[in-house]
Amino acid sequence: MVDQTASLERVTAIAVEHHTALDQAARLVHAIAWTGGGASAFAELLTGQRATLRMALSESISLFSGTPELATDIPPTPRPRGTFAGFSRDVLPTLAGELCAAARNLLEIAGFLREELSVAGKSDRPARVIADIGLWSGEQAGRLRDRLVRLPPGRILPAALAAYWMFGDHAGDEAGAGPLLARVSAGDPAAVHSLLGLQHRCADPGLGGRVSAWWTMQPPKTRMTSLGLPGFGGLHGLPGAVRDSANREFLQVETGLLTHDLHRLGASVMWQSDRDLPRSWDRVNVQLKRLETIRSAMTPVPGYPDPMLLGFDVAGQGRLTVSWGDPDTAQTTVILVHGLNTGLSGAMASITRAQLLWRQASTMAGTRVSCVTWDGYDAPLVDFGAFSPDRNADLGGQALTAFCLGLRAAHTPSRSARNVLIGHGDGALTVHRALAGGAGLADDVIIIDHGDGDWRPESAALRDVATIVNGSGPR
Numbered sequence: 001m002v003d004q005t006a007s008l009e010r011v012t013a014i015a016v017e018h019h020t021a022l023d024q025a026a027r028l029v030h031a032i033a034w035t036g037g038g039a040s041a042f043a044e045l046l047t048g049q050r051a052t053l054r055m056a057l058s059e060s061i062s063l064f065s066g067t068p069e070l071a072t073d074i075p076p077t078p079r080p081r082g083t084f085a086g087f088s089r090d091v092l093p094t095l096a097g098e099l100c101a102a103a104r105n106l107l108e109i110a111g112f113l114r115e116e117l118s119v120a121g122k123s124d125r126p127a128r129v130i131a132d133i134g135l136w137s138g139e140q141a142g143r144l145r146d147r148l149v150r151l152p153p154g155r156i157l158p159a160a161l162a163a164y165w166m167f168g169d170h171a172g173d174e175a176g177a178g179p180l181l182a183r184v185s186a187g188d189p190a191a192v193h194s195l196l197g198l199q200h201r202c203a204d205p206g207l208g209g210r211v212s213a214w215w216t217m218q219p220p221k222t223r224m225t226s227l228g229l230p231g232f233g234g235l236h237g238l239p240g241a242v243r244d245s246a247n248r249e250f251l252q253v254e255t256g257l258l259t260h261d262l263h264r265l266g267a268s269v270m271w272q273s274d275r276d277l278p279r280s281w282d283r284v285n286v287q288l289k290r291l292e293t294i295r296s297a298m299t300p301v302p303g304y305p306d307p308m309l310l311g312f313d314v315a316g317q318g319r320l321t322v323s324w325g326d327p328d329t330a331q332t333t334v335i336l337v338h339g340l341n342t343g344l345s346g347a348m349a350s351i352t353r354a355q356l357l358w359r360q361a362s363t364m365a366g367t368r369v370s371c372v373t374w375d376g377y378d379a380p381l382v383d384f385g386a387f388s389p390d391r392n393a394d395l396g397g398q399a400l401t402a403f404c405l406g407l408r409a410a411h412t413p414s415r416s417a418r419n420v421l422i423g424h425g426d427g428a429l430t431v432h433r434a435l436a437g438g439a440g441l442a443d444d445v446i447i448i449d450h451g452d453g454d455w456r457p458e459s460a461a462l463r464d465v466a467t468i469v470n471g472s473g474p475r
Helices: 004-018 023-035 037-062 091-119 125-148 159-166 177-185 189-201 207-216 220-227 240-271 276-297 344-365 389-410 427-437 457-464
Strands: 307-313 319-324 332-337 369-375 418-424 444-448 466-470
Touching (some): 023 091, 023 159, 125 159, 159 207, 189 207, 220 240, 332 389, 344 369, 389 418, 389 427, 427 444
Parallel strands (some): 444 466
Antiparallel strands (some): 319 369
16 A cells, blocks of 8 residues: 555655746746747746646645645846847856756656656646656757857847747747748848838837847848848848948949839830820939939038938838938937928938937937938828828838837847937827837937927827927927
């Protein structure tokens, strides 16, 4: 006959000794769970496995006697300060080691419990559950170690690498960005177009992080293929220098294609009576002039850093995003969002503002500064007094959110670097929509109105987070 008391003592001793097997791993994961994406999902999954382990150990004891209280909470770890904060590489090998040690211990005690329960004629279900957790822990440790050796050098790494590379298998992907990036790796231009659509709608808030992690881990050959795809430089999350290079090349290609179309349409207008041809010729001619405007805007200016072309589009009313200073390494990144009647028609005025802002901010800060003029949406146009700034601001807020998240993902990890959003005029509405839709987009917000103090109700909420400037100064 089995001595139930002796079995209870042995099983209880195992539970007391090993119920914390996943605690240290859980603490380590929770320390980087703020990076989002797969890291957050893995932290939740590991917490669930830890709870399941404790229930299985409690169940094994309850088969002989009462169930002990084994549960203890893991205190949450707050997100580090700084919009561009990274995570310590040292966490990863320690985490892999903890999971590997847990796997060995759990498989060992699962075997002991299976034998103990079998001899006593009890169900071995708790032992099987613990064995499954041990196997899972070993698999996760192996994956982490395989990916760890492929990480780029550096003790502090970008948050995107934790969210979408180290724990990428656990990141949700409802928008289907992962397969699209795989198609981009294969050189599919249609995939870039689809990604730009997701980006402009902010259909996947993690897209900038995904793109950043994807680009970082791509081999050189794949990078060269991707750089030549039309519109590739418009993807947020890519390094600023990469975007600038890809966009300048795309600018040249677009100029050549549109020039060819203009000559072809010009010849057709002379010989054909199609009434749509003159309109097509005018459209292409306008787009060519816009490309010329962009080329002029990209001309280096003495005393200023070379401008970086972060995005452009000559369709519609046109879009243009230019940075003075590298936004990936700047200690202060300023994003200037304009309001009424902007777009490519007013591009030079917007760029001049950003230039002057860069000079003043650089002088005052004494550190690396990047000033971005962001015309990345269809700003409201005054057309016979009828326009809809609210709808434009809604769409612009989505696009601005995606842009800011992309800058965060691409920035060199830093706890001291800051991101500043400036909304000018009706650009304040766009900034408001972006801030309402996502946290952590900016460390500071400045709103510049037209000086008449006529604020829309929805903009008034910005008073809690913004320095509001009118003709008489801050208020």
